[in-house]
Amino acid sequence: MDESILTIKEAGEKLASGELTAEALTRSCLDAIEQGDTDVKAFLSVSETALEEARAIDARRAAGESLGPLAGIPVGVKDVILVQDWETTGGSQILEGYNAPYDATAIARLRAAGAILLGRTNCDEFAMGSSTENSHYFPTTNPWDKTKVPGGSSGGSAAAVAAGFVPAALGSETGGSVRQPASLCGIVGLKPTYGRVSRYGLMALSSSMDQIGPCARTVEDVAMLLEAIEGYDPKDSTSAELSNTTVPTLIEKDVSGMTLGVPKEYFASGMDSHVASVVQEAIAELERAGAKIQDISLPHSPYALAAYYIIQPAEASSNLGRFDGLRYGYHSSGENLQETYERTRGEGFGKEVKRRIMLGSYTLSAGYYDAYYRKALKVRTLIKRDFDEAFKNVDAIVCPTSPSVAWNIGEKFDDPLAMYLADIYTVTANLATIPGMSVPCGFVDGLPVGLQILGKPFDEYTLFRVGATYQDRTDWHTRTP
């Protein structure tokens, strides 16, 4: 059988029993990439040391050493997360040739858990986009239909898992960049609570919302990855001291007695009616499993995207100020320093990045700061309050992840606002800093649909419980393109 399509749990059992070696599993993933990635284009590069690292794990296992929970499991890494000595570009030309000087904390923790870092997955430039078409290098395609986008910005990570190249991958989120591609590619993707996973070594897009999040085929696998990467890190002062660390074996596959809220605003105009029906059926399945379903309202949701597209570009314009062409990456010389900055940044950044830097510079500038940025921060408070209010009555919220299934490559590429609207159901969780997860729940025209589950801050367990119960009763996640 093709070992690369095993789940982490299945592969872990085979590795532990000696039925499979880490080397064979890693080789199987590398072979799958070599054969299939010419079309999918999920990977920017694969690791040259992966097989060697796998053999080292096998040797340690043979010697009877105690190994981490992900020992020998190959994992793809979105190209915005630093892996020491790997070229790490953020999908941008401006970092072409940049070699990461250290490991991100999440990467160091994956290594400590025994994972094999298999390669860099493609993404929209500096995670700005919803289709992975904004990568400077090439667009990634959707493994279910290669004329469609995989979603984004973590499209490479989601497509790599969906295509069976790797059992798991890390992505990152600012406004839905793990959940939305997970939905469009038919896999599970988690955006943890802000602060749960250290941002140290994650290229900064919007520092008040960015989080690293795992992608895999099952909820249990995603929980295993979260267990490995979560926790306080003194190098990220916004990381949280956790009172409830994740223990994947504690996930109950039972939702009886739980109350799940269905927000009416998430089924409003603009929602594809076929996608809505599939999600409604998934919610009905949870009801049959014993959950109480309750209609709720998150009244400020229709304003979330507007607030997001002020706050996010504002923070991005500030964060991307570091790309000066002097300390690393692309450099284009001008007559003087000012001209060097302008040329380096003008040539090194792609159009969407320039668009957002200008948008952010504008809304932060004198005379506009109050009307845009300060206003958006106030609306962010209202959105957070909507969730606080809802969670007084429900244990979790269930709704669609994306208003549509995957669209044609090129369809929204020249229309930034149409692209932004793909994030309408995901940005709310980032603004409110709550956890969210997308779980495959069916198909429309042969393309995957995702059920989104939103939870209280630091209550990832409830999301896992709802998601694992759903996967226990359905088989969408076992289907492959």
Next chain:
Amino acid sequence: MADKKATVGRKAWDYHNDMKFSREEVLKIAKLARLHLEEEDIAKYQEDLGSILSYVEKLQELNTDDVPEFQHAAGSVNVFREDVVENCDPDVRRRAIDNFTSREGDLLKVQAVFENRTE
């Protein structure tokens, strides 16, 4: 613009497009953000920035007079540490320096910051 493409996402939470961005405004923002723009791209940025800002205008519909600005959700305030120097790992330092575009020894070499001064 609004009827350019009838995609599903397009219809969601409608917006209007009446905000105009002049060429001069785009060039001024680009200058502030240290971005050289290609001549052929400027008109598209005028259109795009205008339509995005028209969309976000909808926030003005909400009365937020008594609403505080959002702070950190977990309630953290200032995070302090002792004011002591912690040296960078020498190997990390070496790798960071190796990424410099131009250098003299271990120093980053850049063009003159003040234009009317020379060495």
